[in-house]
Amino acid sequence: MSSRTTISRITAIGGLSTAVLLAATACGAGGPAATSGSAASTVNVLVEAGGHAELTGVAEQCKKDTGVSANFVELPYDGMFNRLSSEFSSGNVSFDVAALDSVWLPSFKDAVQPIDELFTDEAKKDIFPALVKEANVDGHFIGMPAWTNAEIILYRKDLFDDAKNKAEFKAKYGYDLAAPTTWKQYQDISEFFTKDGMYGTDVKGGVETEWLAHVLQAGSPMVLDENNNVVIDNAAHKDALDFYTSLVKSAPPGAAQVDWAAAQNLFNQGKTAMTRFWAHAYRQIPKDSPVAGKVGAAPMIGGSAGVAGVPGPWYLSVPKATKNSDAAKKFIKCAYDHNDLGIESSLGLASRISAFEKYQDKPGYESFKPLIETLKGQATATRPATAKWQQIVDTALVPMLQKAVAGGDSATLLAAAKKQIQDLLK
Amino acid sequence: MSTADTPINDRFAAEAVAYRPRHAGVVSAILATGTKTSGATAGAAPTGAMPAEPAMPTPAASGTGRPRRRNHHAEGLEAGKRTTRILLWIVLAAAMVLYGFPFLYLLFTSFKTPIDTIAVPPTILPKEWTLENYANALGRNGVLASFINSAQTAVISTLLSLVLAVPAAYGITRYKTPSGRVFIMAALVTRMVPPVAIGIPLASMMATAGLADTPIALSIAHTTISLPLSIWLMSSFFEAVPNDLEEAATVDGCSRLGALWRVVIPVVSGGIAVTAIFAFLASWNEFLFALLMTAIRSQTTPVVIANFQTQFGLDWGSMTALAAVYSIPVILLTLLLQRKIVAGMTLGAVKG
Structure with a gap:
């Protein structure tokens, strides 16, 4: 009997709740209806x-x-x-x-x-x-x-300004330690800071944009030329890939799995001396990070075609x-x-260029000048305009990069990626 | 008494004690049963002083030490029970750690400072405890509204599932028609299709029906997930109720529906509670349909939680804080209905 009473009560409450909910459901708790054109203003x-x-x-x-x-x-x-x-x-x-x-x-x-x-x-x-x-x-x-x-260079200003580091670097490489502007300098500085549990840079096997920026710096359009021909196996792509993988020895292990989040964490934790990263990250360094207030920003490095980034x-x-x-x-x-x-x-x-320029000299916005320079770079270009781009990235570029940073042969991998992309575009 | 004259249970016991196999507890239990059956013989055995516990009693010694053997049996049984219990506790603790650790990690992360949440290597406990993440998460625009939307959607979806599943399951189990069997199999089809495959058409249909961005649209979508499971669950619970109960109610003057309402439903109330909680959970935690079908007025909390991961970064602290708060209602609901759930879970077990 008590069960029956309970059930009757539950049913009554349930029925009432349903009625109330169904009535209320016409307007969810979030606000007005999200119907396009609901009000002209x-x-x-x-x-x-x-x-x-x-x-x-x-x-x-x-x-x-x-x-x-x-x-x-x-x-x-x-x-x-x-x-x-x-x-x-x-x-x-x-x-x-x-x-x-x-x-x-x-x-x-x-x-x-x-x-x-x-x-x-x-x-x-x-x-x-x-x-x-x-x-x-x-x-x-x-x-x-x-x-x-766009990606710029974020680096540990405190380490770069350190007198001992400056002297040791000059003695070893024959030029002054400063924010890198070329591939060679980036390689040298990465190698130099890889010591005492720290790494010179990161290598991101999980994302493609950074490697594509190096392709632009080497003087080639990214993956597809203006006629949509696949050019991923040209010399510029190979040079960019060889440069990219050459940094693995100066980067934390597990490069194949490193993506944006991992690279940002490593830098903010003080584990890497430099990172090629999106400019917004400069202003998002946590206040309690060991690197807060010790970071400098520089334009993206340049190759034979000059400075270039992927916006x-x-x-x-x-x-x-x-x-x-x-x-x-x-x-x-x-x-x-x-x-x-x-x-x-x-x-x-x-x-807008004018918006960035308005803030570029204000404290806290030191990343803006390098960002403007990178975005204005002669070789800077946006990604190919194809609806299949995301598919190309997910199925060809990222897997190819992961194999490359794990030690695969760059020419073979690029040739395989070319075939894969051609099949995708058919 | 020679070994040959010893009753078979006693001989078996002696060997078992001598060998002390790994499954001592099980063997002891068998022996305990065996000695009971040979009680008369045991009573006739001499009850002399026990020798100092030999590690390996000989068959002759075992033949003359019946009370000591019985003590050994009791000790073996106790030791066996203890070992089994310890093993069970270890397995239970391991399972709890396995299942509970991710949630505990989430909980601890919600109290960490921003830099602590991204520590390399990760730490389990916060170095410094803070409530800042909770303030950030709960202070974010639309969080309260999303909680209300989640509750509204989950309740409507649960009620819809029960209202449809109970009569469907009852009809299928009681009438046992071929069409019923086809129906119950067909009900599973929606579970076999990837949700994204039905999500986009469902979203279009709801928009065409003028239900875009409403909790009722999302509830209907969620019912497509929970209904098949609810029908199957309720079918198994109805199967466990003997037909005699209903027949008795019919003899007492109940109609078929009266018998269902007054007799069968109270018997399967535990099962209904189990089904309700599964349906509620399916809706409460669902993400994909909510992503495709909600916008300003009906966005549910799982989508809001996901919004802490953007292409520019991941706010671990706030995300885990909101996830922790969001899990409180379902934990409370489960605890509240625990007895009903256990009763429901064991309902099918007594089917005979």
């Missing part, structure tokens, strides 16, 4: 979690200037591509503006609107040339750069399926006009 902005802070200041300013307010939908990076694919393919989007990683632009070029009117001559002069080129797909500008990044920009785009295009474009214009507001955020990046 409100835009829903889909953004990767790390980029949200970049646009918060812009959103506030935009509301003041134009009356357009923004609701942000934050998603983790790994899931954002799936979400975008899902909504674009259904033709029913829940956002009016999307922040897109540069490598996604070719995949979504048919799902987003041209925003040519925002790319005035003045705007094109104030955006890094590589980004202007990348934003233009099939003759139309489809994304406005919101912020960009990592994010673009703001307007989906074709939104009913709120005007407000969406107003928001993007705001984001361009007040681009420097992103620099005050935790990520601390922008996309």
Whole structure:
């Protein structure tokens, strides 16, 4: 009997709860509906979690200037591509503006609107040339750069300024110890600091961008030429790979598994004297890190073609399926006009040259000059504009790099990767 | 008494004591049973003073030392039980460490300072304890709303699963029709398809139905995960309830539905609790559908937790702090329903 009573009570409570929940469910706890075009003066902005802070200041300013307010939908990076694919393919989007990683632009070029009117001559002069080129797909500008990044050199200034180190280095290598500018210097300095439980640098087998920057420095386009021919087996790619793997002896063991997070940890823990890393990391060194306040920044090293890096920009785009295009474009214009507001955020990046230049001499922003120099580098170029790029990275480039840093023959590995990429592009 | 004259159990006992095999506890248990059956013989045996414990008693000595043998049997049994118990505790402790360590590590990490969370090599305990990660995680925009959304979604999904699974499982087990058997197998098909394969079409369907970014849409999606498991679980619980119970209720004037409601459901309430908790957990921790189907108003906490990993870095401290807080409700729920769960788990075991 008691069981029956309990069950009756549970059922009654359950029924009531269901009714309440079903009634409440029409409006979840998060706020207003995320339906595109729900209100002409409100835009829903889909953004990767790390980029949200970049646009918060812009959103506030935009509301003041134009009356357009923004609701942000934050998603983790790994899931954002799936979400975008899902909504674009259904033709029913829940956002009016999307922040897109540069490598996604070719995949979504048919799902987003041209925003040519925002790319005035003045705007094109104030955006890094590589980004202007990348934003233009099939003759139309489809994304406005919101912020960009590039790899620069972060080094232990305290170790480089140490008199004993300076003297020993000069005695051994015949030139002064300073932030490296060439491959040879990077090799020497890495070797020099690999002692007493410390390593000169890291080698990242788990990511491809750094090796690709060396390919640009060696004077070749990355992986594909302008006609989409696979050129991964040319001399520049081999030189870059040989240089990359030559650093393994001066790097912590397990290079094949080292990715961005691992390399950043190693540097922030004081285990490596130098790292080639995205510029934003300079401002993200934890205050309680043993290297806090002891880090210097320099432009990315150069090869025979000079200094070069691979930019990592994010673009703001307007989906074709939104009913709120005007407000969406107003928001993007705001984001361009007040681009420097992103620099005050935790990520601390922008996309306009003038925005970086405004802050470059301020204390705490020492990474900006090297970043500007790297992004303006003659050989600096964005990744090939192919929808299959991520597939090429995941199935050919990263596995090839992992085998190379583990001791594989570079020529053989590059030849195998070429065949694999050709098959992917068929 | 010669060895040949000794009752078979006694001889067996003597050999067992002499050899002290590894499975002494088991052997002792067998012997204990054996000596009981030869009680009369044991009673007739001499009860002289016990010699000083020989390490290897001879057959002759064993033939004359019945009480000592019985003591040995008792000691062997006790020692065996002790050994088994110790072994069980070791296995249990190892299993607890294996399963519990990741959670403990998560918990400790949530109290670490930023540099401590990324220490190379990693440390288990924080060097310096801090609550900063909890303040950061809980102070983040949308966290409270995401908790409410998670609870709302999980409750609706659990109720939907139970409302659909209980009658389905009852019908399948009681009527045993061929279509029922096909149905129960077909129910598993959704479990065989990778969630991402149905996630994207489901998201499109919900958007078309005007349910985009609502907890009800996500609950329906979660029900596709929990319903097959719920039907199978409930079927096994209904199988354990004898038909006689229902027949008796029918004789007493109950209708079929009345018998189900008044007799069968109370009997399987433990099973319902087990099914409910599995359905709740499936929804509470689900990530992929939540990622594809929620945005501003219905985003659940697993997505918010994942947002601490960005392409620019990973905020381990805040991520682990929020994960620790998020696991509290399910731990409490499990403890609250522990008795029902155990009862439910053993319900199928008494089927006979």
